[in-house]
Amino acid sequence: xxxxxxxxxxxxxxxxxxxxxxxxxxxxxxxxxxxxxxxxxxxxxxxxxxxxxxxxxxxxxxxxxxxxxxxxxxxxxxxxxxxxxxxxxxxxxxxxxxxxxxxxxxxxxxxxxxxxxxxxxxxxxxxxxxxxxxxxxxxxxxxxxxxxxxxxxxxxxxxxxxxxxxxxxxxxxxxxxxxxxxxxxxxxxxxxxxxxxxxxxxxxxxxxxxxxxxxxxxxxxxxxxxxxxxxxxxxxxxxxxxxxxxxxxxxxxxxxxxxxxxxxxxxxxxxxxxxxxxxxxxxxxxxxxxxxxxxxxxxxxxxxxxxxxxxxxxxxxxxxxxxxxxxxxxxx
Numbered sequence: 001x002x003x004x005x006x007x008x009x010x011x012x013x014x015x016x017x018x019x020x021x022x023x024x025x026x027x028x029x030x031x032x033x034x035x036x037x038x039x040x041x042x043x044x045x046x047x048x049x050x051x052x053x054x055x056x057x058x059x060x061x062x063x064x065x066x067x068x069x070x071x072x073x074x075x076x077x078x079x080x081x082x083x084x085x086x087x088x089x090x091x092x093x094x095x096x097x098x099x100x101x102x103x104x105x106x107x108x109x110x111x112x113x114x115x116x117x118x119x120x121x122x123x124x125x126x127x128x129x130x131x132x133x134x135x136x137x138x139x140x141x142x143x144x145x146x147x148x149x150x151x152x153x154x155x156x157x158x159x160x161x162x163x164x165x166x167x168x169x170x171x172x173x174x175x176x177x178x179x180x181x182x183x184x185x186x187x188x189x190x191x192x193x194x195x196x197x198x199x200x201x202x203x204x205x206x207x208x209x210x211x212x213x214x215x216x217x218x219x220x221x222x223x224x225x226x227x228x229x230x231x232x233x234x235x236x237x238x239x240x241x242x243x244x245x246x247x248x249x250x251x252x253x254x255x256x257x258x259x260x261x262x263x264x265x266x267x268x269x270x271x272x273x274x275x276x277x278x279x280x281x282x283x284x285x286x287x288x289x290x291x292x293x294x295x296x297x298x299x300x301x302x303x304x305x306x307x308x309x310x311x312x313x314x315x316x317x318x319x320x321x322x323x324x325x326x327x328x329x330x331x332x
Contacts (some may be wrong), residue, residue: 003297004054005024007324011324019327020327020331030278037280038283041283045288049288050290052253052290056296056297057278058274058278058294059274061142061272062143063299066258066261066268067269067270068254068257069274070249070271070294072245073206074206074211075207075240078236079201080201080203080234080237081237082228082233084197090193091194098231099195099231100196101197101198104199104229104231105234107229108227108228108234109179109203116163119175119177122219123219127215129209131169136169146167161174171275172272172273172275175205176206180201183199183200185199209244210244211244221236242277242282244277247281247294257269257326257330260322260326281294295326297311297318299312
């Protein structure tokens, strides 16, 4: 956001005025659902009226390669809570008879996705729209090295996911089910032989084009009700939900952004998708009826959501120049 502000400062210093009319909308709650800004957009449509939005919350495909994101996955984030006995029990006195909330939750979650990475929630794939052949073909031309991706970005011995799909298709254009954390029982130092009465898991489903968040939520709740182990009660709480978004690459603003990006970085701009979610983009489309130019300057090794997350200073300064150039070109 500060790169946008500095771009405006630079344009005013050089020209004395701006080539376009601008409205800034800043918020800091995106990682916890962004409910406040969603309500603000829905309730202030006339005040926010515009031709296009600019968001710089994506990454370039590779260093030095200007990249515009034209597709984002949606997100449903939930808590699943399991309740077993009325209180924690002594595993010697009750083990073998009393239900274990932690184990039951693990058993339930293990049924949501099979060993090949295929989600087992009935109906989850019903509305999935595959990418167009031309888009898939363009992905094949990207300098993607699966071994380098596995070693440098993932850091694991092997990759997982649905068979029959490329890595880029799995992370950009397929729904996913992930478990982010499980809490329950005794996890302190030493030993305490308890049968946990309660356990909670944080889970999410990434959505792709045409999937309805409400429909997916109901399908998952029905799955949980059906698969809850004997002797255990479960609850599903939805913390946030947003649909997937696709942006038309032929929109005049997107074409202009592509040209501005290429001019600053000296290479043709590529069009990519992101496996992540930016809920505000969907809010702009729904309530304001405008597309969003996703012109991000992050790099694949920035370590998003990890310790020592970074943003390269050179990307920041080039971002200022690129945004300023985009405003100039779009104003013409």
